[in-house]
Amino acid sequence: MASLVGSRVERKEDKRFLTGKGRYTADINLANQTYAIFVRSPHARASINKLNIDKALKSSGVVSILTGKEIADDKIGGLIAGWAIRSEDGTEMKCPGNPPLAKDNVNFVGDPVAVVIAESLAEAKEAAEKVEVDYKVLKAVTSTADAMNGDTIHEGIDKNLCFDWLLGDRQKVKEAFDKADKVISIDIINNRLIPNAMEPRACVADYNAASEEITLYTTSQNPHLSRLIMSAFGNVAPEHKLRVVAPDVGGGFGSKINVYNEDIVCSWAAKKINRAIKWVAERSESFLTDIHGRDHVTHAELAVTKDGKFLGFKNETIANLGAYARVFGTVTPTYLFGPCATGVYEIPAAYTNVKAVYTNTAPVDAYRGAGRPEATYTIERLVEKASMELGIDKTELRIKNFPTVFPFKQTLVHTVDSGDYVAGMEKAKQMADYKGFEARRKESEAKGKLRGIGVTSYFEACGIAPSAAVMSLGCGVGLWESAEVRFNPTGQVTVYTGSHSHGQSHQTTFAQIAADELGVPIENIDIVHGDTDKGTFGMGTYGSRSLAVGGIAIVNACKKIVEKGKRVTAKMLEANPEDVEFKDGEFIVSKSNKKKTIGEVAFACYLPGVRDEMKSPLPEGDEPGLKETSFYDPSNFSFPAGTHIAEVEIDPETGNVKLEKYTACDDFGRIINPMVVEGQVHGGLAQGIGQALYENAEYDETGQLMTGSYMDYTMPRADNFPEFNIGYTCTHATTNPLGVKGCGEAGAIAAPPTVMNAVIDALGGQEVTMPATAEKVWKACKNLKKSNAKAA
Amino acid sequence: MKDFNYHSAKDSKEASKLASSSSAFLAGGMTTIPSMKLGLATYKDLIDIKNIKKLSGIKVSGKSVTIGAATKHVEVSNSKDVKKAIPSLSSLAEGIGDPQVRNRGTIGGSIANNDPSADYPSACIALNATIHTNERKIEAAKFFKGMFETALKKGELIEAIEFQIPEKSSYQKHPNPASRYAIVGVYVAKHKGDVNVAVTGAKSCVYNDKEMSKALAGNFSSSSIDGMDLDSSEMNSDMHASADFRASLVVTQAKKAVDAC
Numbered sequence A: 001m002a003s004l005v006g007s008r009v010e011r012k013e014d015k016r017f018l019t020g021k022g023r024y025t026a027d028i029n030l031a032n033q034t035y036a037i038f039v040r041s042p043h044a045r046a047s048i049n050k051l052n053i054d055k056a057l058k059s060s061g062v063v064s065i066l067t068g069k070e071i072a073d074d075k076i077g078g079l080i081a082g083w084a085i086r087s088e089d090g091t092e093m094k095c096p097g098n099p100p101l102a103k104d105n106v107n108f109v110g111d112p113v114a115v116v117i118a119e120s121l122a123e124a125k126e127a128a129e130k131v132e133v134d135y136k137v138l139k140a141v142t143s144t145a146d147a148m149n150g151d152t153i154h155e156g157i158d159k160n161l162c163f164d165w166l167l168g169d170r171q172k173v174k175e176a177f178d179k180a181d182k183v184i185s186i187d188i189i190n191n192r193l194i195p196n197a198m199e200p201r202a203c204v205a206d207y208n209a210a211s212e213e214i215t216l217y218t219t220s221q222n223p224h225l226s227r228l229i230m231s232a233f234g235n236v237a238p239e240h241k242l243r244v245v246a247p248d249v250g251g252g253f254g255s256k257i258n259v260y261n262e263d264i265v266c267s268w269a270a271k272k273i274n275r276a277i278k279w280v281a282e283r284s285e286s287f288l289t290d291i292h293g294r295d296h297v298t299h300a301e302l303a304v305t306k307d308g309k310f311l312g313f314k315n316e317t318i319a320n321l322g323a324y325a326r327v328f329g330t331v332t333p334t335y336l337f338g339p340c341a342t343g344v345y346e347i348p349a350a351y352t353n354v355k356a357v358y359t360n361t362a363p364v365d366a367y368r369g370a371g372r373p374e375a376t377y378t379i380e381r382l383v384e385k386a387s388m389e390l391g392i393d394k395t396e397l398r399i400k401n402f403p404t405v406f407p408f409k410q411t412l413v414h415t416v417d418s419g420d421y422v423a424g425m426e427k428a429k430q431m432a433d434y435k436g437f438e439a440r441r442k443e444s445e446a447k448g449k450l451r452g453i454g455v456t457s458y459f460e461a462c463g464i465a466p467s468a469a470v471m472s473l474g475c476g477v478g479l480w481e482s483a484e485v486r487f488n489p490t491g492q493v494t495v496y497t498g499s500h501s502h503g504q505s506h507q508t509t510f511a512q513i514a515a516d517e518l519g520v521p522i523e524n525i526d527i528v529h530g531d532t533d534k535g536t537f538g539m540g541t542y543g544s545r546s547l548a549v550g551g552i553a554i555v556n557a558c559k560k561i562v563e564k565g566k567r568v569t570a571k572m573l574e575a576n577p578e579d580v581e582f583k584d585g586e587f588i589v590s591k592s593n594k595k596k597t598i599g600e601v602a603f604a605c606y607l608p609g610v611r612d613e614m615k616s617p618l619p620e621g622d623e624p625g626l627k628e629t630s631f632y633d634p635s636n637f638s639f640p641a642g643t644h645i646a647e648v649e650i651d652p653e654t655g656n657v658k659l660e661k662y663t664a665c666d667d668f669g670r671i672i673n674p675m676v677v678e679g680q681v682h683g684g685l686a687q688g689i690g691q692a693l694y695e696n697a698e699y700d701e702t703g704q705l706m707t708g709s710y711m712d713y714t715m716p717r718a719d720n721f722p723e724f725n726i727g728y729t730c731t732h733a734t735t736n737p738l739g740v741k742g743c744g745e746a747g748a749i750a751a752p753p754t755v756m757n758a759v760i761d762a763l764g765g766q767e768v769t770m771p772a773t774a775e776k777v778w779k780a781c782k783n784l785k786k787s788n789a790k791a792a
Numbered sequence B: 001m002k003d004f005n006y007h008s009a010k011d012s013k014e015a016s017k018l019a020s021s022s023s024a025f026l027a028g029g030m031t032t033i034p035s036m037k038l039g040l041a042t043y044k045d046l047i048d049i050k051n052i053k054k055l056s057g058i059k060v061s062g063k064s065v066t067i068g069a070a071t072k073h074v075e076v077s078n079s080k081d082v083k084k085a086i087p088s089l090s091s092l093a094e095g096i097g098d099p100q101v102r103n104r105g106t107i108g109g110s111i112a113n114n115d116p117s118a119d120y121p122s123a124c125i126a127l128n129a130t131i132h133t134n135e136r137k138i139e140a141a142k143f144f145k146g147m148f149e150t151a152l153k154k155g156e157l158i159e160a161i162e163f164q165i166p167e168k169s170s171y172q173k174h175p176n177p178a179s180r181y182a183i184v185g186v187y188v189a190k191h192k193g194d195v196n197v198a199v200t201g202a203k204s205c206v207y208n209d210k211e212m213s214k215a216l217a218g219n220f221s222s223s224s225i226d227g228m229d230l231d232s233s234e235m236n237s238d239m240h241a242s243a244d245f246r247a248s249l250v251v252t253q254a255k256k257a258v259d260a261c
């Protein structure tokens, strides 16, 4: 049987999606359900003087209106930060309470203060407009850079500072800088983004008074984690009385990791009113209340020798957490950011200092790449600037500082098991025709255009692990993953994975893996996920962990199945278990022609007997059935890496930036399904290029979101992109049996600095902030013209 | 969205009879429906005009192209007749919003709405259009009164727009990257004897730039407007483009349009 791993197997999920048969949360309708509308704060910061629901209660069709008071009375817990960060001075981070319905204060536009539940959506909306809230509007804090000088948002949290964290050694860095020939410094802003999953968030909560069970259908990337948080911190119901189902989910990008206010409120309220409740976000609610991403202000410095060796690196960053610290809100700008900020380079001394601040804006949390795009943007913009200032070719300068021996002990935290950064760079240069750039630049110049080329070499740390290490650093949970492989008596296989799929194609790639491991045709394998009642537990999908962690759990569970199969075969064929080999779905007794198929073995395991004989195929100590579980805790992160090269052409008259060429050469280790990986790379690039050229979440000084719809928030479209030129180098990971690394975030990590380096190259080294909009670029072109005129 | 009554009018007369101070005509609904959903507008009655046969279709004569008010953008962009008579008009239609918008939005709705960044108003000015309503004929130059304001009276229904076929013309827009409405759009049309340079997106209402028109009437070449420094004091300024940037874009897009003629 040919191996399926490595081939472009068509996606098993496509039939369902392409024929409109996907089943999303909003598609779920329960008998006698009610509809919820949330009353949200129109102010960024205010205290609530009075909340009057009398009029609204009289509105037609209203079933119930609940507020922050009832939440507090019922001791329903608030939303939490999942990772405890300690400041440089040893103090613990400071987090405000975040009740699911605000009672006394609201802290961002969209913060919910009440829920109106009615017989129909229209009635719920009508009544919601009649809820009267008397706010005392307070001065909002909205700027990341100035947050520490603003009014105190949360009582007792001085300077709006959640923590002031340090990773690295300031003294060693100082010594390195003292020895430097040159110090390159840069001030950058990592612009705030809104994830914009295609499917807005939604939930349907149901209560069964007889079994006292709550069922919550919700748009989650991690239903078990949601259940755990809602139970342990939200106090909604004990875990065994709470079922969380995340059916088809239309994209997450991190925005659906969090348990949200609406999940808790609808679950709690469904029990209170003893009826099902449905809530579906409108797009404007997604803009306002989904977690946002990025939002850093950074000053960084690189100490170099005159021939381009890196000696030391400093990174001083202010990270905006928004109004509250959420699940991965605190780890994203720290452990997911700091360690990667030294990039793919050997830098003897480095530190990253992050001040995480609260502002009156939507909470900021993990968004595709989470911390690593910010890290890569910092180092790669700095290295590009160093190449300009030192007059060393940008690719040569990078190669000069690449490690060549693996495992590579990176400056701050990681030991990178495998990679070949030089090979990746050489291949990328070839793919991009780096040599031919000068000729293309001249061609552009002849047309009155400016052409620039930008390079990024990145590595990233994903598939975050092992549990003991992350928990020692403050993580509230272990980051293993589970899998359960169940045979039916007649030979088909159901694989339960804790990794939820919402665009990652698990139904296909995980089935490819199981098919190869078990020798069962892929049509006979079903991948099941997304329901806390169906599998033991799962940590969920984020941080490019599904394959490198969840996939390996499947491999391990399959291996246990094969081990049992060998024992059973030996018993059935009266051979030694050590003499049984497994290949292509057959258990063969070596040096004989005796064999059993895995289907026969499964059948025997479930029907362990023979007519007219008192004989069991099961060896002593083996129980009937064929089902195995693995809880896999990896020994290390996985470290994808690569080099990306972009070319842009700028029209100096309009400031339009045209992305002419984009080359991505990535090392994702072994590739299970090249078509799926291409999809992941394309999507990541679209988001990364979107950050560089188009997307920006903008609040005004009063905390109103200025980019609250697609009329103002630029979602890139297909015609904004060139054909992507994609290639790979494959150095297998040594830390897992498949040799795989994560691929889901690489595009979003590498693209922003690659594109911006190209833009800034075209602009003769002038800094522009992301997104490089026409007006900013137009202004820079005017300056360039002026300074060129002066020089001439 | 609040409850409303839906009417489908069979002819212009019925449509205008049904109209009141709390009604709107429903053409493509691409502006009306979102504003109702967002609570920015409420109407008691929506009067659907899409079933009025007379309002749809494209007619070309020797001198003009007449487009029914309820004709969709996609029909204008795909029309062989328009492509032949005034190619710039069909490419303008092709550049409106996105396919969904073009499949529903109508030319009559667009000009009745008179959004300061809409594309069609510039075509009306540049192509010396006549707006035919159920009551009268209005010259384009007198039709667009101000931001979202037109010469239409309550209940007055646009039936067709008649565009004069120019010698040469081109529409060049610098789109808002998010909505793809015009940040600045310039429609240059050279007619026998004069030149119009209609500008949309730059100010609160579409206008004919007299200075550029004059320069181009003298010498129809982009060099005659190159480097022109326009007064930006009345230009729009928002997070997508400052007034200065818009002023510069007006000249740049006008030059591009002249070069493309």
Ligand SMILES: Cc1cc2nc3c(=O)[nH]c(=O)nc-3n(C[C@H](O)[C@H](O)[C@H](O)COP(=O)(O)OP(=O)(O)OC[C@H]3O[C@@H](n4cnc5c(N)ncnc54)[C@H](O)[C@@H]3O)c2cc1C
Pocket: B023, B024, B025, B026, B027, B028, B029, B030, B031, B032, B033, B034, B049, B069, B070, B095, B096, B097, B098, B101, B104, B105, B106, B107, B108, B109, B110, B112, B113, B117, B118, B119, B120, B152, B156, B157, B158, B159, B179, B180, B181, B182
């Ligand atoms: C996402 C999006 C992007 C867009 N991008 C662009 C763009 O790039 N460029 C651009 O120019 N436009 C753009 N538009 C606007 C669009 O092209 C429509 O033309 C516009 O929305 C109005 O046309 P409609 O047929 O949908 O009118 P409707 O929404 O049905 O009506 C709008 C108004 O016009 C009135 N009206 C309609 N027909 C008549 C008539 N025959 N007589 C008198 N009054 C009438 C109605 O009473 C109502 O007040 C965009 C719209 C959207 C939603």
